[in-house]
Amino acid sequence: MIPEMTNMNRALGRIDEILQRCVPWMEKRASGTQRFVDVLDEAVKKAGTPAERSIDGLRRLAGRCAEDYNIDEELIRAVIQVESGWNPEAVSAKGARGLMQLMPGTADMLGVEDPFDPEQNIEGGVKYLSGLTDKYNGDIEKALAAYNAGPNRVDAGRIPEAASRYVRNVMALYRRYREED
Incomplete structure (x- = not known):
């Protein structure tokens, strides 16, 4: 075999190893093969453009989700600010993840497969907060306490x-954001 081809085969083999380990979320095409450039394109799409990961892009996303779930955008912005400071990669000491700091069990319950994906995280968090607001008949403070400590503690009257x-x-941020707009 030609030495250049041997090196090429090694490089392609290494690329296949990397794909199998680092990109488990990618499904292989029906033929069982996938071009490396296609995998890179998908990874870039999944990561989002820099504009989508900017604060303005994240705020637009929060606004869209707030509208979809009929909850004040300013409240969602306040929750994200307090929870993660708008860091999509945030992880708390207790294991909450992403912008709205979803616990793994809550993320699973909400169908959030990747809590670090801003769109999934914000949509899941807004959906959860909206459900809690409904559960507590529009009492935002109780809904927020349940979002933070869990509904079982709030229902039992044991809010830490x-x-x-x-x-x-x-609530302080929420009021401030409402006054600004």
Whole structure:
């Protein structure tokens, strides 16, 4: 075999290894093969453009989700600010992930496959907060406490001080954002 072809075969083999380990979310085409450039294109699409990951792009996304679930955009912006500071890669000490800091079990319940994907995370978080707002008959403070500490604690009347502080912080930002707009 020609030495250049041997090196090429090694490089292609290594690319296949990388694809199998690093891109499990990609399904192989029906033929069982996939071109490396196609995988890169898909990875770029999944990551989103820099504009979509900008604060303005994330705010537009939050606004769209807020409208879809009939909840104030300013409230969603306040929750995201307090939860993650608009960092899509944020992970809390307790394991909450993404912009709206979804716990793994909550993300699963909401159908969020990738909590670090801003669109999935914000949509899941807004859907959850909207459901909690409905559950507590429009009482935003109770919904926020349940979002932070869990509905079982709120229902049992055991809201931790950290959750009360969280509610105060979100509500202060929410009021400020409403005054700005």
